[in-house]
Amino acid sequence: EVQLVESGGGLVQPGGSLRLSCAASGFTFSSYEMNWVRQAPGKGLEWVSYISSSGSTIYYADSVKGRFTISRDNAKNSLYLQMNSLRAEDTAVYYCARVPVTTKTADYWGQGTLVTVSS
Amino acid sequence: AIRMTQSPSSFSASTGDRVTITCRASQGISSYLAWYQQKPGKAPKLLIYAASTLQSGVPSRFSGSGSGTDFTLTISCLQSEDFATYYCQQYYSYPQYTFGQGTKLEIK
Numbered sequence: 753e754v755q756l757v758e759s760g761g762g763l764v765q766p767g768g769s770l771r772l773s774c775a776a777s778g779f780t781f782s783s784y785e786m787n788w789v790r791q792a793p794g795k796g797l798e799w800v801s802y803i804s805s806s807g808s809t810i811y812y813a814d815s816v817k818g819r820f821t822i823s824r825d826n827a828k829n830s831l832y833l834q835m836n837s838l839r840a841e842d843t844a845v846y847y848c849a850r851v852p853v854t855t856k857t858a859d860y861w862g863q864g865t866l867v868t869v870s871s
Numbered sequence: 872a873i874r875m876t877q878s879p880s881s882f883s884a885s886t887g888d889r890v891t892i893t894c895r896a897s898q899g900i901s902s903y904l905a906w907y908q909q910k911p912g913k914a915p916k917l918l919i920y921a922a923s924t925l926q927s928g929v930p931s932r933f934s935g936s937g938s939g940t941d942f943t944l945t946i947s948c949l950q951s952e953d954f955a956t957y958y959c960q961q962y963y964s965y966p967q968y969t970f971g972q973g974t975k976l977e978i979k
Contacts, residue, residue, distance in 0.1 A: 787966065796973045797907075797915065797958055802966035811966050847914055856965045857905040859926065861914035 754778040754860045756848050761865030768838050768869070774831040774848030774862055782806075782826035785851040787858060788833050790844035790867075800846070801833065805853070816842075838869045873897055873961050877971035883979040888949045892974045894942045894959035903963035906935055906944045909973075910955045918957075919944065954978050 760772040774786070788800040801822040802811040810822055821834040831848050845866050849858035874897040884890050894904065902922040907915040917926045919935040922942055932947040946953055959971040 785966070787968070789968075797960075797970040799966075799968040799970070813967070851966075855920050856903070856962045857917060857920040857960070858915075859917050859920075861916075863914055 754850070756850060756860060756862035758846065758848055758862040758865040761846065761867045763868045763870065764838055765871050766839060766869055769834070769836045770838065770867060772833040772835065772846055772848075772865060772867070774833075776829045776831065776848075776850070779850070781824075781829040783853075785853060786822075786824060786831045787849045787851055788822060788831075788846055789849055789858070789861075790842075790846045791864075792841075792844045795844075798844075802851075803831070835867070838867075840869050843867060843869045872967070873900065873964055873969050875959055875961055875969050875971040877957075877959055877974045879974060880972065881975040881977065883977045884949055885979045886949050886951055890946050890949060890976065892944045892957055892959075892976075894937075894944070894971050896940045896942075896961055896963075899939045900961045900963035902938045903961055903965070904935070904937065904942050905960045905962065906933075907958045907960060908953075908955045909958065915958065949976075951978075 755777045757775045787802050803822045807824050819837045823832045845864040847864045848862045850860045876895045878893045904922045906919040909915045923935045934945045956973045956975045958973050
């Protein structure tokens with residue numbers, strides 16, 4: 753069974769940092785591209801970042817570029833999102849999502865982890 | 872950036888109804904369009920990709936159509952478990968996805 757389990761969310765002050773993790777199981781993690789997508793409370797979905805299966809290609813949304821860093825460890829079946837210089841508008845549930853190379857659509861999502869940026 | 876606009880933003884329907892949700896892209900995206908269902912407190916679930924291909928395990932009462940800029944998601948006979956929020960998503964500019972604002976389907 754495919755499973756994606758996010759962790760690392762919590763309450764952080766503006767300007768602070770947080771590192772999210774996504775533990776994958778039930779599939780060959782190294783064969784899939786991965787994304788982070790977030791959802792502010794009561795709002796819609798916003799793509800945050802992409803990483804290729806090997807980790808060699810990375811993209812970010814303009815709203816997080818220069819502040820967030822995506823990475824992965826295929827040996828540990830894990831995806832990460834390092835978030836620095838956090839702002840109130842970064843408050844959201846953060847989901848990791850698996851993307852098959854063949855379809856380019858996120859077919860499995862984790863349950864999400866809530867990040868709250870507030871003083 | 873490609874903008875996705877869904878209509879309506881919300882509406883009410885009854886079990887057994889046939890419902891259609893529309894999604895329009897700000898530029899042509901061929902068939903690079905997916906539909907997701909999201910229930911409160913849950914992660915989105917992929918229903919349809921490539922505009923009309925049903926994801927494995929999704930009931931056949933869901934269908935999608937369209938290409939270019941105009942797309943529709945149809946639920947042929949609403950079931951109680953279908954009341955949720957639906958999002959369209961373009962992946963023409965993959966990996967820089969954009970989503971529609973969502974359509975909340977409520978019980979009448």
